[in-house]
């Protein structure tokens with residue numbers, strides 16, 4: 001493939017994490033993982049036995065009809081939901097033990113209103129080791145610099161000491177992205193992070209996310225309803241069937257990076273979009289009636 | 294925009310002055326007996342003259358209120374945190390709490406007197422019993438309203454239950470907590486005076502009770518004025534603390550705490 005390979009200088013911790021996950025080579029692995037919520041009559045099958053292997057450093061987009069279990073896969077990878085059957089391995093270990101640093105962002109920015117933007121962005125550093133034990137000591141100033149650098153990258157210079165209510169929805173979502181990245185996660189889980197934004201902000205954030213990914217190379221799993229977004233950002237797109245979902249199509253996206261918005265209007269890209277659209281339309285049509293679940 | 298605010302404050306102050314002037318005029322014009330409704334000027338004179346005698350009682354009432362309030366807050370935080378964090382505890386404890394809170398608290402004073410004799414202890418206990426409930430409800434509500442998405446983000450980072458409680462649950466609860474303090478201090482005050490009236494030999498409640506049986510009506514009203522002043526002062530003090538500590542909550546209406 002013709003990616004522009006760029007590596008930021010690695011810190012000791014990063015090098016260690018990278019080495020460990022490279023040894024495993026697979027960042028996320030679902031083996032026959034199925035999820036059923038609830039029990040007895042009210043049980044809802046959210047996910048059929050699903051196979052998914054995501055090599056370290058890959059950018060995977062997950063698309064599919066609403067309610068098919070995309071968020072469920074994300075939560076499996078985050079260790080928030082246990083598989084009812086099958087196995088989920090993240091960073092070479094079964095989920096419960098946190099083997100990888102994980103960053104997450106949802107459609108709703110959920111900033112804490114009593115903290116400034118920089119404090120909100122620095123929240124993961126108060127929780128994740130090794131930052132956590134350094135937080136009270138002198139490192140705080142360097143953490144703040146780190147937060148400011150990230151905020152600058154997403155175009156929020158000068159808003160670090162504002163409070164969330166002083167920012168627009170799009171600005172909050174930028175800050176949300178920073179919060180997901182501040183602790184240099186090796187696995188980034190994004191659930192429709194740009195879903196509530198206007199077209200222009202969304203496209204701008206695609207480019208920012210691509211740049212960040214090119215520098216840090218985390219493994220990314222992105223859930224989205226926007227097929228252009230999937231095509232623009234991902235190396236690989238997985239399409240899911242209707243609920244209870246499974247992966248019905250898994251294809252590589254080979255466009256050169258860095259990709260540009262203009263590329264999304266070229267014939268190859270449009271053809272990819274069209275193919276994904278058809279797959280999802282068929283999946284929706286084939287959906288069983290809700291009562292048969 | 295300070296202008297409408299100032300006008301508002303002037304209007305409130307004016308209304309209070311008008312109320313006393315109206316009362317004075319009414320007494321003078323109607324020739325109302327002192328034994329039924331003394332003139333406010335009379336009451337103020339009594340208040341100033343008797344202040345040295347009244348002072349220990351004021352202190353007594355205040356101290357009793359504060360002790361009952363502090364104990365009530367401690368108990369309220371404990372119970373509120375318990376039922377706010379654990380769904381099981383919530384389901385188990387809540388019916389009992391509701392039952393307890395719906396008992397009119399005057400009814401428990403005789404029981405406290407029976408157990409502890411008349412005096413400070415029943416007053417403290419009455420204040421406690423009456424003021425802890427709003428704290429429990431507000432703490433529990435505050436803790437229970439954490440956004441599930443934020444909780445997911447933090448859990449994925451490996452946050453423990455305590456991390457989430459410390460970084461998100463507790464700060465989010467603060468506006469609810471301080472709003473409930475304001476209510477609780479008022480309740481504690483009511484409880485104290487109630488118990489003093491029924492069974493004590495000290496405190497403003499008791500002063501008013503004996504003034505009433507001696508037909509010392511100006512002193513009775515002086516007691517009432519003191520209670521009003523103390524009640525307002527306590528409420529204002531806790532409102533100011535609330536505004537300082539949880540100013541962020543008033544910027545966003547959807548987070549405004551329920552009193």
Ligand SMILES: Nc1ncnc2c1ncn2[C@@H]1O[C@H](COP(=O)(O)OP(=O)(O)OP(=O)(O)O)[C@@H](O)[C@H]1O
Nearest residue numbers: 037038044046065066067068069070071072073243
């Ligand atoms: N905690 C839960 N309890 C019960 N059922 C759930 C729970 N979470 C999800 N489900 C069900 O599982 C199914 C899949 O949910 P999921 O959130 O993974 O869908 P999704 O693909 O992310 O949908 P959308 O695109 O609309 O976000 C849905 O039918 C949903 O009703």
Ligand SMILES: [Mg+2]
Nearest residue numbers: 070071072191
């Ligand atoms: Mg979803």
